[in-house]
Each structure stands twice: as structure tokens, then as C-alpha cells.
Amino acid sequence: MAAVTAALIGFFALVIIRISAPAMAPLFTDLTLEDSGRIVKELDGQGIAYDLRADGATILVPKAMVARARMRLAETSLPRGGSVGYEIFDKSDTLGTTSFVQNVNHLRALEGELARTIRSLDRVSAARVHLVIPERQLFARDRQDPSAAIVLRVRSSLEPSQVRAIRHLVASAVRGLKPERVSIVDEQGRLLADGVSNDPGGIAEGLDERHTALEQRLKQQIESIISSVVGPGRARVQVSAELDYSRIQQTSDTFDPESKVIRSTQSREEAAQSGEAQREDGVSVGNELPGGNQQRGAREREAPARGDANKKSEETVNYEISRTTRTETIEAGRVKRIAVAVLVDGVYSKGASGDAAYQPRPKEEIDRIAALVRSAIGFDQKRGDQVEVVNLRFAEVPGTPPITEDGWFSFLRLTTDDIMQVVNLVVIAILSLLVLLFVLRPLVRRIVTPDESTGEVRTTPQPAPSIVPQAGESASPAAKPNLDNPAARMIEFAQIQGEVHQQSIQKVGELATHNPYETVSIIRQWMHEKTA
Numbered sequence: 001m002a003a004v005t006a007a008l009i010g011f012f013a014l015v016i017i018r019i020s021a022p023a024m025a026p027l028f029t030d031l032t033l034e035d036s037g038r039i040v041k042e043l044d045g046q047g048i049a050y051d052l053r054a055d056g057a058t059i060l061v062p063k064a065m066v067a068r069a070r071m072r073l074a075e076t077s078l079p080r081g082g083s084v085g086y087e088i089f090d091k092s093d094t095l096g097t098t099s100f101v102q103n104v105n106h107l108r109a110l111e112g113e114l115a116r117t118i119r120s121l122d123r124v125s126a127a128r129v130h131l132v133i134p135e136r137q138l139f140a141r142d143r144q145d146p147s148a149a150i151v152l153r154v155r156s157s158l159e160p161s162q163v164r165a166i167r168h169l170v171a172s173a174v175r176g177l178k179p180e181r182v183s184i185v186d187e188q189g190r191l192l193a194d195g196v197s198n199d200p201g202g203i204a205e206g207l208d209e210r211h212t213a214l215e216q217r218l219k220q221q222i223e224s225i226i227s228s229v230v231g232p233g234r235a236r237v238q239v240s241a242e243l244d245y246s247r248i249q250q251t252s253d254t255f256d257p258e259s260k261v262i263r264s265t266q267s268r269e270e271a272a273q274s275g276e277a278q279r280e281d282g283v284s285v286g287n288e289l290p291g292g293n294q295q296r297g298a299r300e301r302e303a304p305a306r307g308d309a310n311k312k313s314e315e316t317v318n319y320e321i322s323r324t325t326r327t328e329t330i331e332a333g334r335v336k337r338i339a340v341a342v343l344v345d346g347v348y349s350k351g352a353s354g355d356a357a358y359q360p361r362p363k364e365e366i367d368r369i370a371a372l373v374r375s376a377i378g379f380d381q382k383r384g385d386q387v388e389v390v391n392l393r394f395a396e397v398p399g400t401p402p403i404t405e406d407g408w409f410s411f412l413r414l415t416t417d418d419i420m421q422v423v424n425l426v427v428i429a430i431l432s433l434l435v436l437l438f439v440l441r442p443l444v445r446r447i448v449t450p451d452e453s454t455g456e457v458r459t460t461p462q463p464a465p466s467i468v469p470q471a472g473e474s475a476s477p478a479a480k481p482n483l484d485n486p487a488a489r490m491i492e493f494a495q496i497q498g499e500v501h502q503q504s505i506q507k508v509g510e511l512a513t514h515n516p517y518e519t520v521s522i523i524r525q526w527m528h529e530k531t532a
Contacts (some may be wrong), residue, residue, distance in 0.1 A: 004443060011435060015428050022062040023421060024051055027069055028079055029058045030125050035079035042073055083112035107131060114170055126153040146177045147195055153187040161209060163192045207245055210333050215239045221376050226369060234345040242337040254324040263320040270312035338377055342389040361391045
């Protein structure tokens with residue numbers, strides 16, 4: 001009885017504690033040991049109950065205290081993520097620090113802030129940033145470019161676009177840092193991005209992404225059009241696009257002879273005269289005498305002029321012909337060819353037996369679907385595009401439409417935590433009911449209800465009393481038990497047992513009174529036997 005009672009008390013105490021225990025929710029996950037220690041210390045100081053999981057990496061608190069605890073921890077800049085940010089400058093003992101220490105602290109703060117920003121991404125669980133910023137030397141013409149190295153611990157593989165986003169994020173936060181100078185490595189040692197200046201891999205990755213994005217976009221457009229005709233899930237589309245990855249740069253000069261403009265004009269005229277008149281141009285005494293020149297001029301005027309006169313005119317005109325210079329750069333990623341394959345299911349109708357009967361679609365409908373596909377992709381026959389639409393029966397039979405949540409289910413909108421809490425309460429209630437029905441109820445019934453099969457009450461077995469009432473004692477009619485009533489028989493046996501015990505004690509007392517020495521010897525003998 002005592003063991004069963006203790007077990008029941010312990011069980012119901014466990015049930016009450018389990019039901020009354022508050023629902024725990026994660027406060028922070030993926031914590032470092034330093035942050036876990038600081039957060040636990042703050043929670044102890046605030047008197048908030050908590051639970052540690054995953055060797056301290058996850059801290060659980062009561063669900064109603066999550067927002068309050070996070071706001072209080074944010075006041076103390078927790079969690080810090082194992083890195084130091086700009087809070088390093090919040091200290092007041094920086095008056096006597098040197099410029100070298102200030103520069104180192106600034107670099108540490110910048111690395112810590114970048115690591116925190118990168119960890120805020122969905123797929124990144126931890127990050128470590130190393131910056132190399134060369135100092136500017138005085139009177140130095142050459143300047144080294146800064147560089148960065150990042151180590152990531154990711155939950156799943158990162159896409160090339162996400163890697164480029166991290167590189168540009170870090171490059172934008174550091175002055176003079178180029179995205180090509182950022183190296184990224186994951187926790188398994190795989191190189192996600194190298195830090196060389198000329199990164200041809202980045203261009204190739206961009207073209208691959210463009211190729212995939214083009215195929216996905218065309219596929220979605222075609223599926224949306226066909227699904228509106230044949231129904232959702234009754235068509236399969238595959239698009240293959242061929243791109244030209246060559247980068248071409250062309251320069252051409254075009255001259256138009258019809259459109260000419262006078263640029264410059266140059267004119268030149270020459271006149272010449274020749275004759276037989278005899279000129280006295282020599283030096284003589286007569287020429288040197290006073291008046292000699294006048295006499296010579298008069299003679300020349302009097303003499304008739306004989307000879308030829310020549311005149312020459314020359315004109316040069318320069319024309320400017322129109323010229324067009326065109327420089328064209330054709331970037332990589334041009335579409336060379338597009339091929340589309342469309343598989344369309346047939347039509348299903350109920351047969352005589354109630355099963356779905358398959359019927360192929362008519363050729364006119366297939367042709368119209370092919371025309372829609374050509375229009376959607378911008379079909380160009382000269383480019384070599386190809387579109388194939390085939391009607392075949394799918395392996396799976398069209399299923400029933402999905403059941404939408406209406407009524408109370410859509411109104412409640414139970415979350416996973418709520419469902420688990422309800423399941424926990426239901427299990428505890430079922431266990432409590434089973435204990436009450438199969439343990440506590442039979443036990444109480446066995447204690448209260450007498451054994452009717454034998455007609456006796458469960459008591460300690462005693463030897464049958466052979467006691468005859470004393471002389472002068474007469475049994476009163478009221479003392480006579482009613483043998484048909486079990487309770488009366490129990491009372492009778494209890495009275496008889498009490499009288500037997502009383503008479504035995506009385507006889508022992510009389511024996512000790514009349515024979516004290518024999519009584520002492522008997523008691524000594526009993527004591528000797530007990531010690532032996």
C-alpha cells in the first residue's frame with residue numbers, strides 16, 4: 001500500500017510539473033562558448049529560467065520571455081558572435097593610447113562588423129574576416145591595393161550569385177578595396193572565390209547564370225500558357241538555349257562620295273611680259289652725270305615698245321568627303337539557337353466502370369499549342385530555332401485536387417509548437433486515465449469491498465479461540481451476532497480476539513505476581529537465547 005501510494009503521488013506530481021512547466025523556445029542558436037557564457041550570466045542576473053542544448057550552442061527560455069530577454073540582451077550588445085565590433089571604442093581609457101593601437105582597434109572593429117553582417121545571411125552560420133589595408137607611405141608614388149580573406153561556415157552550398165554578393169558587400173565597406181581582391185573559403189577548404197585581379201571565372205559564372213536564367217524564364221512562360229489550356233501539371237516543358245560566349249569588337253569607316261563639302265580654296269595668278277627694247281642699264285659715265293637718268297627715261301618713252309605679254313591663273317579647291325566611323329562591341333551571351341520540347345498529356349474521362357479513360361488530344365489543338373510556344377519564345381527560323389509539341393499519355397493518373405483548409409482549421413492556423421503541445425497534453429491525459437482505471441480503482445475496490453466468495457473478511461489469521469465464557473457470565477441476546485451479516489461477523493471476531501488478548505495478559509500478570517522468581521528466570525533465559 002505504501003509503495004503504490006508513493007508511486008501514485010510521484011506519477012501525479014510528474015504530470016502536474018509537466019503540465020505546469022512553461023513552453024520553452026530558442027532564444028539564440030549557433031552560439032559560441034564566449035557568447036553562451038555571457039548570456040547565461042545575464043539571464044541569471046535577471047532571474048530568467050533557461051535551458052542549454054547542443055553543448056551550450058542553443059539556449060532555450062520560456063516562450064513568453066523570448067522577446068523581453070532579447071531586448072535586454074541587446075542593451076548589453078549580446079550576442080557578439082565571438083568578434084569585436086565598434087563597441088571597442090566605447091571604453092573611456094583611450095586617452096593615452098597611441099595611434100598604432102587606435103589603427104589596430106579600428107581594423108579589428110571593421111573586421112568584426114563585417115563578420116556580423118555576413119552572419120546575418122540565411123545560409124551562413126559563422127564568418128571570419130581578415131583585412132589587409134596597406135599604410136600610405138609619405139612621398140610614395142606606388143600604392144598597394146587592399147585585400148580581404150573570408151572564411152565561412154555555411155549550412156548548405158552557396159550559389160555563385162551569393163558569393164559575388166558577399167564580395168561586393170565587403171568591397172563596398174572598405175575604402176579602395178575591389179571585389180576581385182576578396183578571397184572566400186568555406187569550412188571544408190573549398191575555394192569559392194579567388195583574390196586575383198583578373199578574374200575570368202567571374203565572367204564565365206555570370207554567363208552560366210544568364211544561361212540558366214534564360215532557360216528558366218522561357219520555361220515558366222511556356223508552362224503558364226500551356227497550363228491554362230491543358231490544366232496544371234498536365235504538361236512538361238524543357239528549354240535548351242544555345243548562347244554565343246565570344247566577345248567581338250568591330251570598327252568600321254564609311255565614306256559617302258555624294259555628300260561632299262568644300263573645305264578650302266587656293267587661287268594663284270602670274271603675269272609676264274618680254275620685248276626687244278634696248279635698255280641702257282649698264283654703268284657708264286653718262287648715267288652717273290647729273291640728269292643722265294632723265295635723258296635715258298625720255299629716250300625709252302620715245303622708243304616704241306616691242307615684245308609679248310603672258311598671264312597665268314591657277315585655282316586649287318579641296319573637298320571634304322563625309323566619313324562615318326563606327327565602333328561596335330558585341331558582348332558575350334547572345335542567343336544563337338533555342339530548342340523547346342513540350343510533352344502534353346491527353347484527356348481523361350470516366351468510363352462505364354467508373355475508371356479514367358484516356359483520349360489523345362486532336363491535332364488541331366496540338367498545332368495551336370505549338371503556335372503559342374513559338375510566339376512565347378520569339379521563334380526565328382533563320383536562327384535555327386526548333387519547337388516540338390508531342391501528345392503522350394503520362395504514367396501517373398491525374399489525382400484529386402488538393403484539399404484546402406476551410407472553417408476552423410484555417411481560422412486556428414496551429415503551428416508546429418502548438419500541435420506538439422496539444423499532443424503532449426493528450427498523451428499525459430491518457431496515461432493519467434489508464435492509471436486511474438487500472439491501478440487506483442482496483443486497489444480501492446479491493447480495500448473497501450470484503451471477500452464474498454469465502455464469506456470472511458481479510459484479516460490477519462489467528463488460531464481459533466477455545467475460550468469458554470467464565471462462570472457467571474451470560475451471553476446477552478444483544479451480544480449474539482447475526483451470522484448472515486458479514487459486518488456483524490467481523491465485529492464478533494474482533495470482540496473475541498480482544499477478550500483473548502485481555503485474558504492472556506491477565507494470566508501473565510497473575511503468574512508474575514504469584515511466582516516472581518520463576519518469572520525472572522524465564523525472562524533471563526529468553527534474554528540469554530536472544531543474545532546467543
